[in-house]
Amino acid sequence: MGDGIQTLHTWERSGLLDDAWSRREFLKFCGRMAVLLGLSDAFIPRIARALETAIQNRRPSIVWLEFQDCAGNTESFTRADSPSVAQAVLEAVSLDYHETLMAAAGHRAEEARHKALEAHRGQVIVVVEGSIPTKDDGIYCTIGGKTALQIIREVEPYALVFVAVGTCAAFGGLPKANPNPTGAVGVEDVVRTKPVINLPGCPANPDVLMGLLVHYLVFNRLPDLDAQRRPLFAFGKRIHDTCERRPHFDAGQFALAFDDYGARQGYCLYKLGCKGPETYNICASLRWNMQASWPVKAGHPCIGCSERDFWDRFTPFYERLPEVRAFGVEQRADRLGGTLVGVTAVGVLAHALYTWAVRRAERKAEELAKKEGEAKPNPPEG
Amino acid sequence: MAERSESRIIYMKVWQAPIRIAHWLMFASVVTLGITGYLIGNPPFSAPGEASRIYTLGTIRFLHFLAGYVLLASFLLRLYWGFVGNRFSRWATMLPVRKWQWRWIWGETRSLLWPRIRYYAYTGHAPLGNLVYLLVYLGVLFSIVTGFTLYAHQQYTPFWRTLGAWGLALFGYNLNFVHLLHRLMLWFFAIFLVVHLYLVVYTVVVTRTTQIDTMISGKKFVFEEELAPEAEKP
Amino acid sequence: MARIVVDPITRIEGHLRIEAEVDGGRIVRAYSSCTMWRGVERILIGRDPRDAWAFAQRICGVCTTVHAYASIRAVEDALGIDVPPLAQAFRNLMIATQNVHDHVMHFYHLHALDWVNVPNALKADPKQTADLAHAISDWPNSSEAYFRDVQSKLKKFVESGQLGIFDNAYWDHPAYKLPPEADLLAVAHYLEALDWQRRVIRILTFLGGKDPHPNFLVGGVPLSVNLASPSVVNAEVLSMIKTHIDELKTFVEKVYIPDLLAIAGFYKEWAQWGAGVGNYLAYGELPDGKTNQVDRLYLPRGAILGRDLRTVHDVDPKDPEQVQESVAHSYYRYGRGDDVLLHPFEGETEPHYTGPKPPYEYLNVESKYSWLKAPRWRGHSMEVGPLARMLVAYAKGKPYVKAKVDYVLQKLDAPLTALFSTLGRTAARAIEAWVMAEYLPQVYDRIISLIRMGDTTTFNALKWDPETWPREAKGFGYMEAPRGALGHWVTIRDGKIAHYQCVVPSTWNGGPRDAAGQPGPYEAALEGTPIQNPEAPLELLRTVHSFDPCMACAAH
Numbered sequence A: 001m002g003d004g005i006q007t008l009h010t011w012e013r014s015g016l017l018d019d020a021w022s023r024r025e026f027l028k029f030c031g032r033m034a035v036l037l038g039l040s041d042a043f044i045p046r047i048a049r050a051l052e053t054a055i056q057n058r059r060p061s062i063v064w065l066e067f068q069d070c071a072g073n074t075e076s077f078t079r080a081d082s083p084s085v086a087q088a089v090l091e092a093v094s095l096d097y098h099e100t101l102m103a104a105a106g107h108r109a110e111e112a113r114h115k116a117l118e119a120h121r122g123q124v125i126v127v128v129e130g131s132i133p134t135k136d137d138g139i140y141c142t143i144g145g146k147t148a149l150q151i152i153r154e155v156e157p158y159a160l161v162f163v164a165v166g167t168c169a170a171f172g173g174l175p176k177a178n179p180n181p182t183g184a185v186g187v188e189d190v191v192r193t194k195p196v197i198n199l200p201g202c203p204a205n206p207d208v209l210m211g212l213l214v215h216y217l218v219f220n221r222l223p224d225l226d227a228q229r230r231p232l233f234a235f236g237k238r239i240h241d242t243c244e245r246r247p248h249f250d251a252g253q254f255a256l257a258f259d260d261y262g263a264r265q266g267y268c269l270y271k272l273g274c275k276g277p278e279t280y281n282i283c284a285s286l287r288w289n290m291q292a293s294w295p296v297k298a299g300h301p302c303i304g305c306s307e308r309d310f311w312d313r314f315t316p317f318y319e320r321l322p323e324v325r326a327f328g329v330e331q332r333a334d335r336l337g338g339t340l341v342g343v344t345a346v347g348v349l350a351h352a353l354y355t356w357a358v359r360r361a362e363r364k365a366e367e368l369a370k371k372e373g374e375a376k377p378n379p380p381e382g
Numbered sequence B: 001m002a003e004r005s006e007s008r009i010i011y012m013k014v015w016q017a018p019i020r021i022a023h024w025l026m027f028a029s030v031v032t033l034g035i036t037g038y039l040i041g042n043p044p045f046s047a048p049g050e051a052s053r054i055y056t057l058g059t060i061r062f063l064h065f066l067a068g069y070v071l072l073a074s075f076l077l078r079l080y081w082g083f084v085g086n087r088f089s090r091w092a093t094m095l096p097v098r099k100w101q102w103r104w105i106w107g108e109t110r111s112l113l114w115p116r117i118r119y120y121a122y123t124g125h126a127p128l129g130n131l132v133y134l135l136v137y138l139g140v141l142f143s144i145v146t147g148f149t150l151y152a153h154q155q156y157t158p159f160w161r162t163l164g165a166w167g168l169a170l171f172g173y174n175l176n177f178v179h180l181l182h183r184l185m186l187w188f189f190a191i192f193l194v195v196h197l198y199l200v201v202y203t204v205v206v207t208r209t210t211q212i213d214t215m216i217s218g219k220k221f222v223f224e225e226e227l228a229p230e231a232e233k234p
Numbered sequence C: 001m002a003r004i005v006v007d008p009i010t011r012i013e014g015h016l017r018i019e020a021e022v023d024g025g026r027i028v029r030a031y032s033s034c035t036m037w038r039g040v041e042r043i044l045i046g047r048d049p050r051d052a053w054a055f056a057q058r059i060c061g062v063c064t065t066v067h068a069y070a071s072i073r074a075v076e077d078a079l080g081i082d083v084p085p086l087a088q089a090f091r092n093l094m095i096a097t098q099n100v101h102d103h104v105m106h107f108y109h110l111h112a113l114d115w116v117n118v119p120n121a122l123k124a125d126p127k128q129t130a131d132l133a134h135a136i137s138d139w140p141n142s143s144e145a146y147f148r149d150v151q152s153k154l155k156k157f158v159e160s161g162q163l164g165i166f167d168n169a170y171w172d173h174p175a176y177k178l179p180p181e182a183d184l185l186a187v188a189h190y191l192e193a194l195d196w197q198r199r200v201i202r203i204l205t206f207l208g209g210k211d212p213h214p215n216f217l218v219g220g221v222p223l224s225v226n227l228a229s230p231s232v233v234n235a236e237v238l239s240m241i242k243t244h245i246d247e248l249k250t251f252v253e254k255v256y257i258p259d260l261l262a263i264a265g266f267y268k269e270w271a272q273w274g275a276g277v278g279n280y281l282a283y284g285e286l287p288d289g290k291t292n293q294v295d296r297l298y299l300p301r302g303a304i305l306g307r308d309l310r311t312v313h314d315v316d317p318k319d320p321e322q323v324q325e326s327v328a329h330s331y332y333r334y335g336r337g338d339d340v341l342l343h344p345f346e347g348e349t350e351p352h353y354t355g356p357k358p359p360y361e362y363l364n365v366e367s368k369y370s371w372l373k374a375p376r377w378r379g380h381s382m383e384v385g386p387l388a389r390m391l392v393a394y395a396k397g398k399p400y401v402k403a404k405v406d407y408v409l410q411k412l413d414a415p416l417t418a419l420f421s422t423l424g425r426t427a428a429r430a431i432e433a434w435v436m437a438e439y440l441p442q443v444y445d446r447i448i449s450l451i452r453m454g455d456t457t458t459f460n461a462l463k464w465d466p467e468t469w470p471r472e473a474k475g476f477g478y479m480e481a482p483r484g485a486l487g488h489w490v491t492i493r494d495g496k497i498a499h500y501q502c503v504v505p506s507t508w509n510g511g512p513r514d515a516a517g518q519p520g521p522y523e524a525a526l527e528g529t530p531i532q533n534p535e536a537p538l539e540l541l542r543t544v545h546s547f548d549p550c551m552a553c554a555a556h
């Protein structure tokens, strides 16, 4: 085991622990990565080797751009579990530009970005956080006097790949929510010449970003993606199919209100509007913040924060399905449907009565005519 | 109006077995799907107890999916028979592409709206019913597409993954919207069922034509004088 | 006169640009400009008020949680919802945790590099570093071997030639004054704090499901307590929370406060610069009773004008005469003309960019130049934040604040007036973290005793259903966010949000000039700040960073 690996650990553990422990932890980490990436145990040594090599050689350059963001993904990144952000930044990659974390400011910061781009032309992993405003020539987000769009254009030729972290960068996210005041879009809508990988989530799970980096370090290629450019290893399953409350769903055991009997038993949150059935993410199995918990475990329904346009599509959050706009008002689907069935039934009944009444009148008229007809051939005598 | 009891009764073999089978399978599956679907959307229960021993919603969902497959099968059978069956079941006759078909449809609609206008019987489909059935088959297809898209997103084999991705792409990558549309179809069928049953009974009462038994036996009995002038006669 | 531009201001949240005129080695005028806007106030219109917290929360991922609370309190205020005592206690626990977490990260990861020279740590003697560490604290990670290890890692890192986030900074600037040993100590703690923060933040994860952006609930908290269930908040979860509270408190007491005192000791001249407007505003925080029982706030509400600590003015955020915003120099347009001031219940957010066409060199500071509005209290430009809160609490004689302020001042051998400065602002933040760190075990005990008494209700369902709401209602939600006084003003009509305005700490502090030409607190604080080398305006960063700017918050 090379010196580099020990370093990787001692950064986090502050050098207090012996090498044997570090080694064990490291292999455990490689094992977790294998699980995360859906690889068999046989890959663990390969992961370990690749990381060691990466550590000893030139580290891949990362340029992290922030546009219309809330820095939530940056914060999230600092909470990464394995590797920790200290491990990653000091040992595995070179974070050459990141406004929230970097020491340099102003022109010097921009210079650092240019240096990194020039030094790694075509090899830079460009991480983007936040959406890109396109309305009014993009004046809603400028850095160093340039718009987000201008910066994307400047960086694009140097990039190996764009990694859109967070739902804002991936799909436009919050800024794009109706009425999208700034014409915000996701990275995939503006980057033309380079591959884009989406790591949605509000914020993205930091360990998924680490998994992506590890995957790249180990295999020297990007992982398999789904149709929305999300890595399958993290977005291959619905929350609902990995959720620990799922047995309660299948049993038909639900929390019917917050903090009711069901909520206190940890029953399924479906009836409180859980979007787990519509959401692809790894929260339930990977969890958050060193496996402490995840939204559903902590009692709140999943709001589907990693799905495209969830701000408009998944709201209101405490209803399972959105409302339907019909007859000028927003209504629940079932109330609308039920009303229409009722109206139909009444209509049908009215039709039946009306037909019956008409027929009866006709019959009466006929009978009358018949009576009169009977009377005619035999005019009264006398 | 003339004395009805005196007129001649026409007898025809109308619905072939595959049509009847498809119809009743469709009936059974749609009703099952509607009930189980409603329960999936609004589970009205929440029973305490050890979750691992209870499988209420699991069972309901299982029934829903089973019925979903039955619906698919019946739809495929009906689809196929529309190409090879008798003239009453052919898509070629059912599709309202000619002007006179629309004239008939209007004629039947008028007599439903204004019951003073005489309501006639037909040997095959009544023209308006014919149109509605096409719409219902579209509805069935739509439920199948949305239903299987949802279903595909619960299976993780390559086959279902691919199917699910296609399905989702159809709906702007919005799985929640698929749920909503799928759920709305429940009400489409509920409304259809009300109207359908009414009109079946209406036809029986008003024109004294066999209907329900026809869908069982395939044979139709109509009084000749009740037949629409344009209706096909044997 | 030289005009310097620093854009991006880094090591803050968001997109801030400072333009400053320097004359005779000092800044004579400064202009603070936020360069990003999303329009969250507009996005909130038409939404379900019970969802609003989630939207508002995403205004910022650094002070994540605070906009959620302000929003929830605004909605609860509008609808007349009281939260159960246990829910209130859980909220306070989360608020205080978030505050300390944010302050520590600001100090070590955003602000420290203004004072700590990373490459210089390579020159340190690990033995002397260990001595220094022992002298200031009994924190265990302080052996010579430990510092030698950190130093050798740093050396290896620097020698790799890939300096990453430490590249291209002003490391050769003469204003860096720490001895190498103190630099090494601080670098070690930079890394320790990075590790510490991701552990203690788990308190929010246990209670809110994830962090950043945990989950909240109008009417209470979404979690349930059931000691008999393995799936919800139970004894095990509570004990893990307690472990992290202890860890949090120990770090503040044994690392943050000693480091602050040690570093500040080398930079005492910074007690003369960076005071700024000298007016301070706090809405107050940590309600002991009901949310709107203002007299039962652990940190009190009030305003101080002209550095006069003898008078604390009453503050009523619903009074149309008090909190107002100007857009005279902001990229917005008011229907009634840009020289009026509007109270948030009447506030408008209509974008109107008149700045230069990008790419640009300079802003047109004579007209509109920022995406921030300029908030005013009774017409005054006000500073908000830890300093404002500590001053208001001090002036109101809160013993748990006063003791700590006095302790720090005495250790630094500085008068009370030293607080009105860049250094004072940075010290106040640490003091507040300390106050909060001591508050946490108290609120934890309250939670435990409530649960023991069987009061485990965490949600008030009475007004959950929109059918129970009035046709129209207005509400105000306050929050003392890490960066200062935050307010959300909501109008609910027919079950939907009809109007929404946020006036945010960094808007107060970082806003541009108003219609009367009064500068905002950053702008005022920068006036007089020395600049040795306009090419490397390190001093400018120090003063701006002392406010802990957050532009995503500020513009929203």
Ligand code: HEM
Residues within 6 Å of the ligand: B019, B023, B026, B027, B028, B030, B031, B078, B088, B089, B124, B125, B126, B129, B133, B136, B137, B189, B193, B196, B197, B200, B211, B212, B213, B214, B215
């Ligand atoms: C959800 C339930 C049902 C659906 C979806 C449904 C659908 C259909 C369709 C699509 C047809 C046209 C057959 C074809 O030519 O392909 C049809 C015809 C018919 N159905 Fe149903 N049906 C349902 C329930 C019923 C029930 C409960 C009855 C009897 C009580 C019934 C009686 C009939 C009869 C008599 C016809 C022939 C009517 C005609 O040709 O005008 N159906 N139905």
Ligand code: HEM
Residues within 6 Å of the ligand: A277, B029, B030, B033, B034, B036, B037, B038, B040, B041, B042, B061, B064, B065, B067, B068, B069, B071, B072, B143, B144, B146, B147, B148, B150, B151, B152, B179, B180, B182, B183, B185, B186, B187, B189
């Ligand atoms: C007449 C046809 C059908 C009706 C009326 C119907 C009705 C429903 C309803 C009301 C729901 C609940 C929707 C929600 O609230 O999310 C549902 C869910 C579902 N349906 Fe259907 N459905 C039909 C056909 C099908 C078919 C053909 C399939 C294919 C297998 C299918 C698969 C599903 C699936 C997978 C779900 C989601 C179940 C879940 O959430 O676990 N449905 N259906």
Ligand code: NFV
Residues within 6 Å of the ligand: C013, C060, C061, C062, C063, C064, C066, C067, C481, C482, C483, C484, C486, C504, C505, C506, C507, C549, C550, C551, C552, C553, C554
């Ligand atoms: N300014 C600000 Fe915030 C805070 N603290 C909040 O309201 O940082 Ni993002």
Ligand code: SF4
Residues within 6 Å of the ligand: A068, A069, A070, A071, A072, A073, A129, A130, A165, A166, A167, A168, A169, A173, A174, A201, A202, A203, A204, C058, C061
């Ligand atoms: S995706 Fe969420 S966390 Fe990330 S920048 Fe957008 S709002 Fe913030």
Ligand code: SF4
Residues within 6 Å of the ligand: A239, A240, A241, A243, A244, A245, A246, A247, A249, A267, A268, A269, A270, A274, A275, A276, A277, A296, A302
């Ligand atoms: S809580 Fe949500 S994700 Fe979990 S089983 Fe229930 S509906 Fe599915």
Ligand code: F3S
Residues within 6 Å of the ligand: A201, A202, A239, A279, A281, A283, A284, A294, A295, A296, A301, A302, A303, A304, A305, A306, C210
């Ligand atoms: S809300 Fe987001 S964090 Fe996970 S559980 Fe749902 S995707």
Ligand SMILES: [Mg+2]
Residues within 6 Å of the ligand: C041, C373, C501, C502, C503, C504, C556
């Ligand atoms: Mg505002």
